[in-house]
Structures are given as C-alpha cells and as structure tokens.
Amino acid sequence: MATRGAAETSGGAKRRYYDVLEVAADATTADIRRAFRRLARRHHPDRNPGDPRAEERFKEILRAHDVLVDARLRALYDEFGDDGLRRGFDASRARRRAAGPIGRNGDRGDGSPEPTSAPPRRRRGAIEEFFGGLFARSRPPERGSDVEVTVAVDFLEALGGTERTLSLRRPERCRACDVGNPRDDGRVCEVCEGSGVAEASVRIKARIPAGVLGGSRIRLAGQGGAGKHGGPSGDLWLAVQVAEHPRFGRDGADVTIDVPVTVAEAVRGARLTIPTPEGQVQVRIPAGTQSGRRLRLRGKGAPRLDEGPRGDLIARVLICVPESGESLEEIADSLEPLYSDSFRRRFE
Numbered sequence: 001m002a003t004r005g006a007a008e009t010s011g012g013a014k015r016r017y018y019d020v021l022e023v024a025a026d027a028t029t030a031d032i033r034r035a036f037r038r039l040a041r042r043h044h045p046d047r048n049p050g051d052p053r054a055e056e057r058f059k060e061i062l063r064a065h066d067v068l069v070d071a072r073l074r075a076l077y078d079e080f081g082d083d084g085l086r087r088g089f090d091a092s093r094a095r096r097r098a099a100g101p102i103g104r105n106g107d108r109g110d111g112s113p114e115p116t117s118a119p120p121r122r123r124r125g126a127i128e129e130f131f132g133g134l135f136a137r138s139r140p141p142e143r144g145s146d147v148e149v150t151v152a153v154d155f156l157e158a159l160g161g162t163e164r165t166l167s168l169r170r171p172e173r174c175r176a177c178d179v180g181n182p183r184d185d186g187r188v189c190e191v192c193e194g195s196g197v198a199e200a201s202v203r204i205k206a207r208i209p210a211g212v213l214g215g216s217r218i219r220l221a222g223q224g225g226a227g228k229h230g231g232p233s234g235d236l237w238l239a240v241q242v243a244e245h246p247r248f249g250r251d252g253a254d255v256t257i258d259v260p261v262t263v264a265e266a267v268r269g270a271r272l273t274i275p276t277p278e279g280q281v282q283v284r285i286p287a288g289t290q291s292g293r294r295l296r297l298r299g300k301g302a303p304r305l306d307e308g309p310r311g312d313l314i315a316r317v318l319i320c321v322p323e324s325g326e327s328l329e330e331i332a333d334s335l336e337p338l339y340s341d342s343f344r345r346r347f348e
Contacts, residue, residue, distance in 0.1 A: 141231030161210030171225035214242035253311025
C-alpha cells in the first residue's frame with residue numbers, strides 16, 4: 001500500500017518527516033536520533049541569532065523526531081500520513097473506509113471529526129536524555145551560589161592585615177564540556193548534567209583587610225560558585241575569627257591594655273615604657289592615679305575599615321599591692337588614716 005506520508009512530497013505540500021531529518025524511510029531509530037542531534041545542533045535558535053526562521057525549523061525537526069522515534073506514531077504516519085496523527089483518529093475505521101463505500105451517515109469513516117491536527121505530546125525527558133544541552137542553553141542564566149569559609153587570624157594579623165591562601169570546594173565552570181552544551185555525540189555532559197557547572201577544588205588568595213574584627217564577614221564579589229547556564233558567579237564570604245592576645249584587647253577601633261603600677265608609682269606619678277601593637281612607647285602616670293584610670297594614646301589603636309582615623313590605645317592603670325612582706329600589714333595600717341570619709345561614697 002502506498003503511504004499517505006509519501007504522497008505529501010509533491011505539489012509544494014508539507015515535507016515528509018523523513019525528508020526533514022534527511023533519513024531514508026527505512027532508517028532505524030538510532031539513525032533517526034543521530035540525525036536529530038546533528039540537525040538540532042545546527043538549527044537551534046541559540047546558534048542562529050537574528051534568523052527569524054530558525055525557531056520554526058527547529059520545531060519542525062523536533063516534531064519529526066517525536067513522531068519517528070515512537071514506534072506506534074511512526075506506523076500510523078507511514079500508513080496514513082498526517083491524518084494518522086490527528087486527535088481521535090481511528091485506524092480501524094480508516095482501513096474499513098478505504099476498503100468499502102462511505103458510511104450511510106456520510107461521515108468520512110476515518111474517525112477524525114476534528115479537521116485540525118494536534119502534535120503528539122513531547123517526551124521532553126527522553127529528548128533531554130541525549131540532547132539536554134540545547135534545552136539547558138535555552139534556560140535563563142542563573143546566578144551562582146554564595147560560598148562561605150571560615151578564616152582564622154591572630155590578633156596582630158587582624159590589626160595589620162594579612163593574606164591567606166584558601167583551599168575550598170565550589171561550583172566551577174564545567175571543564176568536561178562547553179558550558180553545558182552537548183558533546184559531539186549529542187549526549188548531555190555526565191559531569192554537570194547540562195548545567196555548565198560542577199563542584200571542584202580550588203585555591204584562592206584572599207586579602208584580610210587591616211583592622212578587621214572577629215565575627216566580621218568579608219565579601220569577595222564574584223568569587224563564589226559559578227552561575228548555571230552562563231549566569232554570573234556568586235560571592236565568596238570570609239567569616240573571620242580573631243584569636244585572643246595575651247596582652248591586648250579590642251574595643252572597636254581602640255586597642256586596650258592593662259598597665260600594672262606600684263602603689264608608690266600611683267602616688268608619686270611615673271613614666272613607664274609600655275608595649276603597643278607597633279612597638280614600645282612611653283606613657284606618663286599622673287601623681288595620685290587611681291586604679292582603673294584609663295589613659296588614651298591617640299592614633300595607637302587599630303585601622304578603621306571605613307578608612308576613618310585610626311583608633312586609640314587605651315591603657316588601664318591597675319595598682320598592684322605586694323603579695324607578701326613582713327612589714328606589709330604595718331604599712332597598710334599606716335595608710336588607713338589617710339582615707340577620707342568619702343572613700344566609698346559611690347556605694348551610697
């Protein structure tokens with residue numbers, strides 16, 4: 001029996017699906033799949049920018065593939081042409097009609113009351129199995145994920161700034177394919193599954209700015225995970241942990257230090273050499289200094305991240321009493337009469 005599909009090749013009618021895919025009528029399913037991959041890559045709209053007919057050609061190729069890789073639809077198409085693909089088509093009635101007269105009700109006998117054709121439902125999942133790359137390229141770009149790592153620095157490194165080489169895993173541009181495009185054989189990249197990104201180990205040099213505080217989060221723009229389908233990369237965030245220092249502390253941009261003095265130094269006053277983060281300096285202890293008094297050394301603290309004026313060094317004076325001595329209690333008793341009645345007025 002001559003097929004209706006073959007009859008549609010003349011008179012300027014719609015091209016046969018075999019001709020669309022450039023295969024013979026006896027082509028195997030494997031032949032049809034290979035032809036589809038080759039033609040779809042060539043005619044995909046993404047690869048033909050500015051060509052208004054590219055999308056139509058691609059749809060025609062996709063339609064031909066959908067029909068010819070389905071054994072049932074292909075058999076109907078070979079026997080009845082496009083009529084066999086119409087919604088509600090009854091092949092048995094069509095065969096009876098071809099073998100005998102038109103029914104008494106004047107119907108066409110092919111069981112297709114609707115003159116319009118409806119394309120078979122596309123099995124996108126099956127197509128993506130071997131050609132997902134082109135569909136992935138059609139998806140909108142997605143921004144990459146943010147990545148956060150913890151960076152530990154010591155106290156003086158936080159004040160002066162430092163550099164760290166970080167080893168981390170993050171989504172990277174897939175090295176096994178071309179941004180999710182299918183390979184030469186049309187199969188989707190098994191590494192990135194068509195997304196164009198895959199987890200990889202990387203080493204990054206990161207600058208820790210001077211003056212950073214413990215608990216700060218530093219943003220490195222564009223250093224996070226690579227974006228899917230050609231999208232922009234996310235950000236890398238550094239969660240900074242600062243180790244404690246045996247002598248210094250922090251209060252914002254100010255650096256603090258406790259300065260022990262003797263009773264005599266507190267009474268008479270003194271000049272002492274004390275450490276700072278940048279070296280030693282001299283500080284004057286005024287006569288009559290009380291324990292807990294804070295002395296401020298301008299500009300000897302930490303740099304500010306906002307590039308404002310440098311913080312100060314705050315020296316807290318602590319009067320230390322000797323731990324032991326034969327005459328210590330006697331000396332202490334001699335000092336008692338010197339305290340005024342207002343000594344503990346702050347508690348009242």
